[in-house]
Amino acid sequence: VPLGGLPDTALPPLAHQTLVSLTGPRAWSERAAQNLRAAMLCIARTPPLPLPAVSRIYYATFQATVAALRERGFDCSEHHGDVWRAAERCQWGLGRSLWRLYTWRRRADYATGSIGLERARELVAEHATTCRSLGITEA
Amino acid sequence: VDQVETLLRALEHASFPHAVAVREANDAELGPVLVADAFDVDAEEVLGVHEHLANVLWAHAFGARTVLPGVLDPSESVAARGEMRADAAWYRPRPRSSGSAP
Numbered sequence: 001v002p003l004g005g006l007p008d009t010a011l012p013p014l015a016h017q018t019l020v021s022l023t024g025p026r027a028w029s030e031r032a033a034q035n036l037r038a039a040m041l042c043i044a045r046t047p048p049l050p051l052p053a054v055s056r057i058y059y060a061t062f063q064a065t066v067a068a069l070r071e072r073g074f075d076c077s078e079h080h081g082d083v084w085r086a087a088e089r090c091q092w093g094l095g096r097s098l099w100r101l102y103t104w105r106r107r108a109d110y111a112t113g114s115i116g117l118e119r120a121r122e123l124v125a126e127h128a129t130t131c132r133s134l135g136i137t138e139a
Numbered sequence: 140v141d142q143v144e145t146l147l148r149a150l151e152h153a154s155f156p157h158a159v160a161v162r163e164a165n166d167a168e169l170g171p172v173l174v175a176d177a178f179d180v181d182a183e184e185v186l187g188v189h190e191h192l193a194n195v196l197w198a199h200a201f202g203a204r205t206v207l208p209g210v211l212d213p214s215e216s217v218a219a220r221g222e223m224r225a226d227a228a229w230y231r232p233r234p235r236s237s238g239s240a241p
Contacts (some may be wrong), residue, residue: 080168080169081169081201081205085201088197095197096190096193096194096197099193099197099200099207099208100189100190100193100208102207103189103207103208103209106166106167106207109167110167113209113211113215114215119185119186122186123186126186
């Protein structure tokens with residue numbers, strides 16, 4: 001049965017490499033790279049999608065941080081607060097930055113406030129830089 | 140010392156330049172939290188003030204409840220004041236003195 005009304009031929013096959021990276025040692029950095037790419041696409045497209053862009057850039061940064069923590073031997077869970085605190089011990093300001101971005105993601109995902117296009121662009125630009133500083137590049 | 144009182148003292152100690160309301164809330168993913176919103180922040184200063192607020196509150200953000208810092212521009216502030224619960228705790232910056240030093 002076609003998914004969502006799309007013909008089967010419209011669904012690209014999953015590459016073997018993608019399947020491996022879902023659970024391998026690059027699991028977190030691969031997710032970060034894909035979410036970083038998604039955030040950039042959402043904010044650059046016409047018309048832009050600022051709310052998904054903010055949500056994706058949060059997860060890109062969060063996953064980039066988890067990947068960096070694990071690579072450097074920090075032991076932490078995947079709970080948001082645990083990652084923020086561990087990140088701050090790993091790199092000054094990183095945990096605070098992620099903590100602040102979470103509050104914008106609440107606005108984007110749970111309608112706790114508004115986010116204008118310019119604000120979304122600023123957030124994506126700032127945190128894309130953070131992701132790249134942690135070794136993540138767009139998928 | 141109560142966590143809310145600690146937050147208000149931190150804001151006072153930092154002479155934080157904007158009013159801040161601290162209130163209980165329920166975060167969809169974190170559960171019960173304290174939300175600390177800075178009010179009446181000019182739109183072009185929102186990200187800078189947010190960073191300042193986060194720096195002031197970070198040391199006290201993971202007590203009994205996780206604290207989430209927020210920033211409201213003038214139009215959001217008007218709406219938020221109208222909806223603010225009576226049990227919210229307020230930090231209000233001291234007015235700047237206009238007099239000259241003796």
